[in-house]
Amino acid sequence: MKMTKAPLSLVKAKQAVSTMLMPERRDLKFNFDPNIISNWHYSAGPVFTSFLNTLSSILPVGERFFIDAVRAHRDQITDPELKKAVTAFIGQEAMHGREHDAYNEAFFAKAPAGKQFEDVVSVILARITQHMPAAFCLSATIALEHFTALLADGVLGDPRITAGADPQYAALWRWHALEETEHKAVAYDVWEVVMGKSVGAYGLRSLGLVLATVIFWGLTIPAFLAVLRQEGQLTNLKGWKKMYQLTFGDIGMLRRQLGNYLDYFRPDFHPWDHDNREYLKQIDEFLAKQQAVA
Numbered sequence: 001m002k003m004t005k006a007p008l009s010l011v012k013a014k015q016a017v018s019t020m021l022m023p024e025r026r027d028l029k030f031n032f033d034p035n036i037i038s039n040w041h042y043s044a045g046p047v048f049t050s051f052l053n054t055l056s057s058i059l060p061v062g063e064r065f066f067i068d069a070v071r072a073h074r075d076q077i078t079d080p081e082l083k084k085a086v087t088a089f090i091g092q093e094a095m096h097g098r099e100h101d102a103y104n105e106a107f108f109a110k111a112p113a114g115k116q117f118e119d120v121v122s123v124i125l126a127r128i129t130q131h132m133p134a135a136f137c138l139s140a141t142i143a144l145e146h147f148t149a150l151l152a153d154g155v156l157g158d159p160r161i162t163a164g165a166d167p168q169y170a171a172l173w174r175w176h177a178l179e180e181t182e183h184k185a186v187a188y189d190v191w192e193v194v195m196g197k198s199v200g201a202y203g204l205r206s207l208g209l210v211l212a213t214v215i216f217w218g219l220t221i222p223a224f225l226a227v228l229r230q231e232g233q234l235t236n237l238k239g240w241k242k243m244y245q246l247t248f249g250d251i252g253m254l255r256r257q258l259g260n261y262l263d264y265f266r267p268d269f270h271p272w273d274h275d276n277r278e279y280l281k282q283i284d285e286f287l288a289k290q291q292a293v294a
Contacts, residue, residue, distance in 0.1 A: 021277065022084060023183040025091030028290060030099055030172045034106035038231050043164025047239030048246055050231060052173065053107045054224040055151075057114040058121045059176075060097035060104065062144060065125045067093050069141040070187050072134045073194045082189055089186040092179045099172060111230050117223035124215070135195060139208030142188045146209065146264050147216065149184035149271060152177035153260070154253030156279040161246060161253055171290060178283055185271040202267050209264050 033040075041049040067090050077083050108115040129137060155161050155177040162170040195201040228234040247254045260274050 021182060021185070021272075021280075022081070023088035023092055023179065023186065025088055025095065026175075026179070026287070027095060028099070028175055028287075030102070030168045030175075032103055032106060032168055032172075033166065034109070036166055036169075037106040037110050040166040040169040041162075041164070042166065044246060045236070045239040045242050046231065046233045047228065047236055048243040050111070050227050050233060051224055051243060051247075053111070054114060054117065054220060054227050056100050056103050057107060057118045057223070058220075059100045061118060061122045061125060063093040063097045063100075065129065065137070066141045066145065066187065068129060069134070069137040070190055073138060073190055076194045077190065079193070082186075082193065085183070085186045086190065089183045092183055096176055096179070100176075103169075103172065111227045113223060113226035113230050116226075117219070120219065120223075124219075135204065136208070138187070138191055138194070139204050140212055142191050142205065143208040143212035143264075144216070145180075145184060145187050146261070146271070147212065148180045149274075150257040150260055151253075152180040152184070153274070153276055153279075154257055156181065156276070156282075157256070158251055158253065160251055167293070171286075174282075174286060175290075178280065178286065181276060181279055182283075188271050197267075206265055 037053065039046045039049050041052070070086055070089060074083070074086055077086065104114065104118070108118075128140065155173055162174060191201075191205065195204070225234065228236075233239060245251055249255075263269055263273060
């Protein structure tokens with residue numbers, strides 16, 4: 001297929017959209033009941049709950065990796081708006097890590113396999129940071145930020161994903177999804193500033209997503225199964241059926257993101273090509289509800 005260069009008007013539109021969306025650091029705290037950690041999503045059941053718990057186990061270490069990867073290039077940014085966005089990005093990721101650490105404390109006490117998963121990912125990310133070039137770390141960051149943006153869109157795109165769940169756990173995931181959406185282009189904009197749009201930059205960017213996909217799911221799926229085994233849910237057929245419905249079935253929070261995932265491999269890709277800003281209109285109402293229960 002012949003690739004054509006994006007019109008200048010489209011490039012400017014992408015840049016304008018990204019500039020308009022300035023992330024904001026919000027210091028929210030959630031009151032998790034550790035006694036329901038294995039089945040806080042009452043309607044979806046313990047299998048889907050364990051899937052989200054397994055994802056949570058590596059979010060703090062992942063977010064610290066993202067912060068370091070972006071911060072390593074901050075001195076190369078001259079645009080004042082992007083500098084502000086980077087500062088807000090770092091602040092948001094730090095808050096996410098803090099709240100998921102509190103969440104994970106209850107999870108690790110019930111499922112040691114979750115802690116083992118976190119430890120493995122911590123070692124891998126530390127070695128990448130120590131031995132790989134800063135550009136490779138930033139490539140991994142924008143690939144994994146693409147992952148989190150897709151997961152966030154899945155959470156926000158269908159209220160059934162969090163319906164029937166414990167309000168505090170559900171609120172954490174919605175808050176995280178809203179802010180991941182709000183800052184989904186920041187690390188990518190840093191990438192384009194420091195790496196440009198050359199063939200080499202495109203190759204490294206694409207390689208980053210391929211490696212991130214293989215490594216992420218290659219580690220996450222066995223960890224998830226180990227968690228289910230420890231919690232006695234591995235043969236919970238009803239739970240598996242509900243999880244399939246939510247992830248790949250008629251609701252399909254993962255299935256519906258396949259096209260958006262593949263868009264990343266377009267040479268002219270930008271995160272705001274998938275313009276889901278309408279979800280951010282929920283932020284004020286969400287914050288008001290959280291303040292009401294604080």
